[in-house]
Amino acid sequence: xxxxxxxxxxxxxxxxxxxxxxxxxxxxxxxxxxxxxxxxxxxxxxxxxxxxxxxxxxxxxxxxxxxxxxxxxxxxxxxxxxxxxxxxxxxxxxxxxxxxxxxxxxxxxxxxxxxxxxxxxxxxxxxxxxxxxxxxxxxxxxxxxxxxxxxxxxxxxxxxxxxxxxxxxxxxxxxxxxxxxxxxxxxxxxxxxxxxxxxxxxxxxxxxxxxxxxxxxxxxxxxxxxxxxxxxxxxxxxxxxxxxxxxxxxxxxxxxxxxxxxxxxxxxxxxxxxxxxxxxxxxxxxxxxxxxxxxxxxxxxxxxx
Amino acid sequence: xxxxxxxxxxxxxxxxxxxxxxxxxxxxxxxxxxxxxxxxxxxxxxxxxxxxxxxxxxxxxxxxxxxxxxxxxxxxxxxxxxxxxxxxxxxxxxxxxxxxxxxxxxxxxxxxxxxxxxxxxxxxxxxxxxxxxxxxxxxxxxxxxxxxxxxxxxxxxxxxxxxxxxxxxxxxxxxxxxxxxxxxxxxxxxxxxxxxxxxxxxxxxxxxxxxxxxxxxxxxxxxxxxxxxxxxxxxxxxxxxx
Numbered sequence: 001x002x003x004x005x006x007x008x009x010x011x012x013x014x015x016x017x018x019x020x021x022x023x024x025x026x027x028x029x030x031x032x033x034x035x036x037x038x039x040x041x042x043x044x045x046x047x048x049x050x051x052x053x054x055x056x057x058x059x060x061x062x063x064x065x066x067x068x069x070x071x072x073x074x075x076x077x078x079x080x081x082x083x084x085x086x087x088x089x090x091x092x093x094x095x096x097x098x099x100x101x102x103x104x105x106x107x108x109x110x111x112x113x114x115x116x117x118x119x120x121x122x123x124x125x126x127x128x129x130x131x132x133x134x135x136x137x138x139x140x141x142x143x144x145x146x147x148x149x150x151x152x153x154x155x156x157x158x159x160x161x162x163x164x165x166x167x168x169x170x171x172x173x174x175x176x177x178x179x180x181x182x183x184x185x186x187x188x189x190x191x192x193x194x195x196x197x198x199x200x201x202x203x204x205x206x207x208x209x210x211x212x213x214x215x216x217x218x219x220x221x222x223x224x225x226x227x228x229x230x231x232x233x234x235x236x237x238x239x240x241x242x243x244x245x246x247x248x249x250x251x252x253x254x255x256x257x258x259x260x261x262x263x264x265x266x267x268x269x270x271x272x273x274x275x276x277x278x279x280x281x282x283x284x285x286x287x288x289x290x291x292x293x294x295x296x297x298x299x300x301x302x303x304x305x
Numbered sequence: 306x307x308x309x310x311x312x313x314x315x316x317x318x319x320x321x322x323x324x325x326x327x328x329x330x331x332x333x334x335x336x337x338x339x340x341x342x343x344x345x346x347x348x349x350x351x352x353x354x355x356x357x358x359x360x361x362x363x364x365x366x367x368x369x370x371x372x373x374x375x376x377x378x379x380x381x382x383x384x385x386x387x388x389x390x391x392x393x394x395x396x397x398x399x400x401x402x403x404x405x406x407x408x409x410x411x412x413x414x415x416x417x418x419x420x421x422x423x424x425x426x427x428x429x430x431x432x433x434x435x436x437x438x439x440x441x442x443x444x445x446x447x448x449x450x451x452x453x454x455x456x457x458x459x460x461x462x463x464x465x466x467x468x469x470x471x472x473x474x475x476x477x478x479x480x481x482x483x484x485x486x487x488x489x490x491x492x493x494x495x496x497x498x499x500x501x502x503x504x505x506x507x508x509x510x511x512x513x514x515x516x517x518x519x520x521x522x523x524x525x526x527x528x529x530x531x532x533x534x535x536x537x538x539x540x541x542x543x544x545x546x547x
Contacts, residue, residue, distance in 0.1 A: 284391060301399075
């Protein structure tokens with residue numbers, strides 16, 4: 001691992017060394033390290049690029065890190081990762097992709113992640129996307145996530161894109177079984193001429209299933225964002241969608257939370273707000289000795305935290 | 306020493322230009338506890354905002370410890386040691402109470418240190434430290450945290466704009482005790498905009514502002530007696546006037 005690799009891994013996965021537990025590090029479309037454990041098996045797919053992560057039933061308090069880094073300009077890849085999470089397990093999965101593009105060719109990572117979450121299992125999934133490099137080549141990431149949740153399972157997904165990704169199209173589909181609970185927290189900041197679109201389709205199929213979608217974004221410069229989270233209640237269920245955006249400079253933001261109910265016991269709420277930074281917020285922090293620029297950064301950092 | 310010289314602030318009400326502050330001059334010596342009172346809309350809060358730099362005066366000067374701060378930014382005034390508690394503090398999605406208190410204090414505060422500041426305004430529970438300053442907090446809670454924030458800042462000149470507004474009776478009693486403590490122990494200067502007699506009773510000096518002008522100013526005991534008479538027709542007041 002060179003300095004750039006380490007910096008990328010630190011940004012996307014908080015890694016400063018080889019992670020504890022199971023891991024698979026992918027670098028420039030090749031394997032840069034893998035470790036399975038007794039209860040978490042990582043295997044390469046036979047028919048296409050990607051890995052299968054099999055977590056045995058009852059696995060508790062363990063983690064899997066599967067970061068992807070790309071440091072060569074011109075690489076574009078499509079990766080398929082499947083997670084099989086056994087019944088009654090409780091695990092943390094840290095994914096993410098970091099691109100360092102110093103060249104003039106487009107570099108991109110497209111990934112399809114499928115989650116099969118067993119009964120009573122609990123998963124916390126963290127995915128961070130980050131781009132850097134002084135080349136003209138674009139950095140593109142298009143993640144696609146599919147989640148199948150069985151009875152009483154819990155899934156918390158945190159998807160973060162803070163910096164340096166020129167274009168992204170996020171797609172997510174989830175199907176929730178009885179008593180399943182899904183929380184999706186999406187945080188995004190775009191700048192320059194970046195574009196970002198996030199589409200979600202969450203089906204609450206099981207009795208007493210529930211979902212919460214929290215989307216917070218900041219648009220700077222001339223960037224363009226669109227959010228379209230949709231929740232469909234097909235049973236007695238509860239859901240809440242909350243989209244908040246701070247709009248700055250000449251950016252454009254569209255927020256389209258969508259809800260549908262196909263059952264009389266479905267309770268689904270959505271709210272969305274787009275606005276600039278409140279002047280009183282800036283003044284408040286200035287009365288505490290911060291400059292206007294420092295105040296703005298503190299507000300944005302807190303908002304996207 | 307804070308000196309306000311011939312300060313005027315005009316604003317456009319949509320139809321005409323109105324003098325919100327009309328040629329006010331005032332001196333606040335170091336270490337004094339001053340209460341500014343008067344009818345709503347009289348210009349008290351505007352004067353406080355002018356001192357902090359949240360509004361720019363149309364005319365006049367503000368001198369703090371010999372430095373003309375009239376054109377100084379809010380940030381620079383804060384760095385000089387002037388602090389301000391908003392009457393309606395803004396909410397911040399994502400920012401915790403601990404973060405706000407730490408920014409105010411200029412150092413990363415521990416949970417216990419945060420609790421100490423919060424306890425002074427009646428928010429004794431450690432639970433508040435990690436709460437976000439968003440809509441989940443009531444107006445009264447926000448107000449108390451705002452006061453705790455200014456206390457964490459420890460300014461040389463502290464300005465509180467109607468600290469009692471939106472605070473329940475129990476918390477108000479605690480707030481009065483907090484201000485009593487500030488009055489007893491602080492070497493700094495305190496200016497409080499207030500309508501509350503219990504807060505006025507703490508003052509060294511009082512100023513009454515109405516229609517943008519100083520109507521009365523002076524030592525607390527005489528000022529309170531004058532104010533009581535203004536709203537009463539007791540024989541004692543009538544005799545005193547005669």
